[in-house]
Amino acid sequence: MAKITFITSDDEKITLEGTSGSVMALAVENNIKGIDGDCGGVCSCATCHVHVAPEDIAKTGEASEIETDMLELDDNTDEYSRLCCQLEISDAIDGIVLKVAK
Amino acid sequence: MSTNTKTCVIIGASHAGVNLAFNLRKEGWEGSIHLYDSDPELPYHRPPLSKAYLTSRDSIEKNQLRSADSYTKENIALQLGVTVQAINREEKNVVLGDGSIQSYDKLVIASGARPIIPPIPGIESAKNLFPIRTAANISSIRIALSKSNSKKVVIIGGGYIGLETAASLKKLGASVTVLEREERILARVTAPEMSSFFKQLHHDNGVEVLTSKNVTSIEHKDNKNYINCADGSNFTADIVIVGVGIFVNKELAEESGILCKNGICVDETTKTNDNDIFAIGDCSYHHNPHYNTNLRLESVQNAIDQAKVAAAAICDKETKYNTIPWFWSDQYHVKLQMVGLSQGYNEIILRKESGEGTYGDSFSVWYFKEDTLLAVDAVNNAKAYVIGTKFIKGNTKVNKEKLADSETVFKPVNLLLED
Numbered sequence: 038m039a040k041i042t043f044i045t046s047d048d049e050k051i052t053l054e055g056t057s058g059s060v061m062a063l064a065v066e067n068n069i070k071g072i073d074g075d076c077g078g079v080c081s082c083a084t085c086h087v088h089v090a091p092e093d094i095a096k097t098g099e100a101s102e103i104e105t106d107m108l109e110l111d112d113n114t115d116e117y118s119r120l121c122c123q124l125e126i127s128d129a130i131d132g133i134v135l136k137v138a139k
Numbered sequence: 140m141s142t143n144t145k146t147c148v149i150i151g152a153s154h155a156g157v158n159l160a161f162n163l164r165k166e167g168w169e170g171s172i173h174l175y176d177s178d179p180e181l182p183y184h185r186p187p188l189s190k191a192y193l194t195s196r197d198s199i200e201k202n203q204l205r206s207a208d209s210y211t212k213e214n215i216a217l218q219l220g221v222t223v224q225a226i227n228r229e230e231k232n233v234v235l236g237d238g239s240i241q242s243y244d245k246l247v248i249a250s251g252a253r254p255i256i257p258p259i260p261g262i263e264s265a266k267n268l269f270p271i272r273t274a275a276n277i278s279s280i281r282i283a284l285s286k287s288n289s290k291k292v293v294i295i296g297g298g299y300i301g302l303e304t305a306a307s308l309k310k311l312g313a314s315v316t317v318l319e320r321e322e323r324i325l326a327r328v329t330a331p332e333m334s335s336f337f338k339q340l341h342h343d344n345g346v347e348v349l350t351s352k353n354v355t356s357i358e359h360k361d362n363k364n365y366i367n368c369a370d371g372s373n374f375t376a377d378i379v380i381v382g383v384g385i386f387v388n389k390e391l392a393e394e395s396g397i398l399c400k401n402g403i404c405v406d407e408t409t410k411t412n413d414n415d416i417f418a419i420g421d422c423s424y425h426h427n428p429h430y431n432t433n434l435r436l437e438s439v440q441n442a443i444d445q446a447k448v449a450a451a452a453i454c455d456k457e458t459k460y461n462t463i464p465w466f467w468s469d470q471y472h473v474k475l476q477m478v479g480l481s482q483g484y485n486e487i488i489l490r491k492e493s494g495e496g497t498y499g500d501s502f503s504v505w506y507f508k509e510d511t512l513l514a515v516d517a518v519n520n521a522k523a524y525v526i527g528t529k530f531i532k533g534n535t536k537v538n539k540e541k542l543a544d545s546e547t548v549f550k551p552v553n554l555l556l557e558d
Binding site: 077079081106107 | 161165184186187191201202205206209439440443465467469474476521522524525526528529
């Protein structure tokens with residue numbers, strides 16, 4: 038079980054609890070604004086871009102090579118950027134804060 | 140305008156219909172939403188059917204587009220296992236399978252397509268013959284494969300569906316032969332270079348891909364399917380998969396007098412020639428402004444983007460469909476990403492990345508018409524896909540020599556054509 042906090046572009050703060058699956062799926066299920074997950078979670082569309090809070094990047098790890106390449110589709114990418122379809126929900130990421138890029 | 144007494148009826152609850160229903164709520168539609176589909180399963184992602192879902196042991200619940208709760212939460216009346224028989228435009232209602240009537244203020248046709256089962260003599264006698272379109276198809280294939288001793292599968296059709304299914308079934312231990320009628324696989328959608336690459340990829344993974352194989356008859360005897368081709372060759376299989384294309388589900392629209400061509404004709408807001416009826420997803424015949432062409436697209440991207448446009452249009456917001464199509468395919472360890480429409484190209488540039496990939500293969504095919512970049516197919520190369528997307532969107536002129544040279548560091552700034 039992990040608690041994950043999303044901060045949307047409207048500065049709305051939403052904390053959700055998940056047990057399994059990807060962070061993207063959790064966000065889509067709860068209508069988090071700015072996370073579409075169009076490709077269903079196979080790292081093919083870059084519509085689930087989040088900025089991980091710097092203090093949480095150790096928990097999530099950095100983006101993989103393909104993720105980094107795909108993130109280039111967005112202009113506001115930084116070293117804390119992740120595609121959250123690639124973040125699996127587990128105890129390891131409990132408490133993380135994600136700022137939705139779009 | 141208050142919409143709280145109005146009713147929107149959506150025919151078809153796959154990517155297009157489901158996204159539309161949720162987008163309507165986002166756009167402020169307060170009226171009722173009735174979403175119908177003949178498939179009894181809670182709506183699910185279709186792309187994984189031929190890919191990860193086929194090889195997994197997951198139930199379809201893991202691939203749901205949305206949970207059952209979320210429809211309730213958004214007050215979307217999802218009715219599954221229900222067919223729509225007719226549209227009455229004058230009375231503004233639809234007739235459901237049981238004869239009951241549902242009236243609408245706005246109607247959205249998101250009825251998609253159904254697989255073609257070609258009229259090959261004897262095809263009706265074949266046992267364990269399946270298309271790939273629904274979760275139920277995949278369950279049947281999994282069961283048939285588990286019961287088969289020989290695990291011999293023949294796939295008719297060397298398009299993406301056929302090839303993805305071949306890779307997935309191979310992973311499950313099947314012995315797979317793909318029969319393609321054309322001289323090369325993926326003939327309709329990619330350059331010859333891509334066709335050769337995928338043919339070799341399947342060969343290297345132990346899947347036989349045979350081209351110029353026109354299946355002329357199928358027989359079932361001694362508990363086996365015999366598949367006979369025009370050139371005299373024949374094949375046996377316990378399981379036959381058919382992936383030769385689709386028929387558009389446009390009959391409801393046609394019968395009610397809505398203008399149809401290759402699909403249901405819509406304008407840039409996805410509206411048909413009836414002001415209160417829209418059509419989105421695989422069934423819509425629409426205009427793509429970037430390519431200035433009319434077409435029908437079978438893709439998740441198109442379904443999702445048209446769902447956004449239709450929702451905005453129905454809620455009286457200014458909107459226009461204007462996107463660059465994109466697609467993907469996963470086979471074995473290869474990730475293919477495609478952007479744009481290559482139709483009409485007269486030159487291709489092949490770019491191979493130096494350095495080793497898993498397969499020695501990270502490359503991209505760039506389709507040009509004169510100086511205009513039309514499309515990019517990227518194999519294990521998200522970078523090419525992303526740069527291609529940006530260039531196509533920006534109508535950027537590309538230096539083809541630099542692009543072709545794998546020594547050129549792969550960054551947009553290094554690939555621009557200077558005036």
